[in-house]
Amino acid sequence: MSEDLLRALPRARRYARALVGSQEAGDALVREALLALRRAPPEQGGEQGGTAALLALYRAVSARVPESPPLPGGGLTPLERQVLLLTSLEGLNPEAAAAVLGRDAGEVAAIAAAARERLREGAQAEVLIVEDEPIIAMDLGQLVAACGHRVAGIAATQSEAVALARSLNPTLILADINLGKGGDGKAAVAEILREMSVPVIFVTAYPERLLTGEALEPAFVVTKPFDPMTLAIATYQAVTGGLRLG
Structure with a gap:
């Protein structure tokens, strides 16, 4: 596999996982795309290097999604x-x-x-926000409301996130990875998912750390900083479960 394709893998995984709604199905889609590119390498267009590899992977993933009404x-x-x-x-x-x-x-x-x-026509969610910075948490709450959802609660620490999830039974979790002195957002989510099934969107400045394909990882990753539309489509995909390819 070329170095350009290797560098493109995290973003291709993010796209595929968000598209189909799970790590397993998304990573399987990327593997199929890579096999297709090995069998029939794309013709070189106007793009160069890493951009060409990334667009080729996006194209190969998208080609496996059937058109539907x-x-x-x-x-x-x-x-x-x-x-x-x-x-x-x-x-x-x-x-x-x-x-x-x-x-x-x-x-x-x-x-x-x-x-x-x-x-906004998608199903509305009861959202648990896991974020240790009060101003960021408030901004996220406003964005969540603008997407048509309701903020069920806000947790600033790992232990608070677990406790609120148990008491509130949210239908969507929006979690930062780094909670400062309050612990680890990824660990909090892992504990929550052992007790309930709920879609999770991780918000992080370092998405490549969550997109290796080597361990249990999130289906939905939003990179900081992001705009409201990015969060809107991520929440829509999470709440509706992504595409089902068969």
Whole structure:
């Protein structure tokens, strides 16, 4: 495997996991994409080096998502989910996202705009925020509310997060990794998940540390700093469970 592909793997894993809603299914999708690229290496386009490898991986992952009609109840289509994840979570411009999806850039921009308007139609969640910085926690709460969800509670420490999860039974957890003197957000989530099944979005400045594919890791990772739309699509995917490919 080329060094460029190796460097692209964490971001490809983040995209695939968020797309299908789990570490296991997302990493399996990336493995299939890598095998496909080995059998048929992509033609060199206008991109160079690491960018070309990353877009090739995104393209190979996306090619394994079947086109489907809108979901019952007005949910986002697979194409709309891919466009939002590529342009928001992964930060691609419409031209790059269009190249990944084999679409026209204007079409991709229009799909993204329409899908953003319908994000609030997803199921609403009761969100437990795990964040030790009060101002950041308050900002996250406002963003969560703007996405159409309700803040069930805010925990500043590892022990408080576990206790609140037990008492509140949240339907979504939004957790920072580093809780300072209050402990470890990842450890808190691991303890919570031993007692209940709930989707988790991790917020971190170092996403590559959570995207190695070598251990139990989150399906949803948002990189600090992020904009409201990034959180909106991540929460939508988490609450709706991502795509089911078969």
